[in-house]
Amino acid sequence: MTTAATPRTILAAADDAAIAVAAAHLAAGDLVAFPTETVYGLGGDATNGRAVAGIYAAKGRPSFNPLIVHLPSAEAAARFAVFDPRAARLAAAFWPGALTLVLPKRNDAGLSDLVTAGLGSVALRVPDHEVARALLQASGRPLAAPSANRSGHVSPTTAAHVAADLDGRIAMILDGGPTAVGLESTILDLTGPVARLLRHGGIDRAALEAVLGAPLDDTPVTDDVAPVAPGLLSSHYAPAARVRLDAAAPRPSEAFLGFGPLPAGVTGPAETLSATFDLTEAAANLFAALRRLDAAGAATIAVAPIPAHGLGEAINDRLRRAAAPREGGG
Ligand code: TXA
């Protein structure tokens, strides 16, 4: 599989020449990690079953988990799914951007069944990142792209994070600098009459409800509703350290992840998601901060309370997953 064929991973700044090389790798069924505005994605040709299987293998991801298909434009996306008027409105308002729409798959979509894990629906997104769109244009293929980390690890927001997890397992990593949003896309399921929020993410609920003109169904998605969103395992996004939530300050020997200025007298490894209580800055910093504190070696990372509004919903969702009991190293 891709892993065996690519003992070396090319790491390259994402200029035109590198994007052309990356597109050729994708056309050959090999895997390329690339930046999006949310997190780095691990891309493979969504029409090529071997490439999609390679994504699961490289990530060590359970294969019942469907992937998001990335496209350069809403027009390109219309080839793969049926857009009702709600979907068309949301696409017009938020694409390119951090919104993934789960829609009825078109019969002639031509996607590998592995991408959708055999479901009749497909998750589509148009990323808002120059490099991602240049790569999508150059490859001319729909790209399946989960976050470019080993399964169960924290999502990568820099090329170095990707390399730490996937070096030697994929053909190439395009370095486009740190990602701007820092959280994955918001996932909205439009296959039923009421729009359902499957995953909090880079676009907050209020913005979506304003365009839809109706409230979202946000009944929590748990592991039990497996056919709906099989990827939302509760112990996802786990650092190696334990995570203790809603901590005003660290206990002795804990690392600390703050929100706002750090409390006085903290001596262990500590940093703040945002010194100014800015939720957008906090989202962009979250995964890199967890990785740094994890690398500092504390057994537990204590995390300050984060407000539950706006992007705070998505940040708290990721933190709860990071703090969830682990099953066998997920
Ligand atoms: O920001 C993002 O969305 C990033 C970047 C790289 O674009 N991608 C990403 O992909 O987070 P991934 O594969 O890690 O997340 C896919 C999520 C999973 O939770 C999966 O269960 C859900 O989307 N999903 C995919 N297809 C689905 C479908 N047909 N029905 C319901 N959920 C679906």
Ligand code: MG
């Ligand atoms: Mg992921």
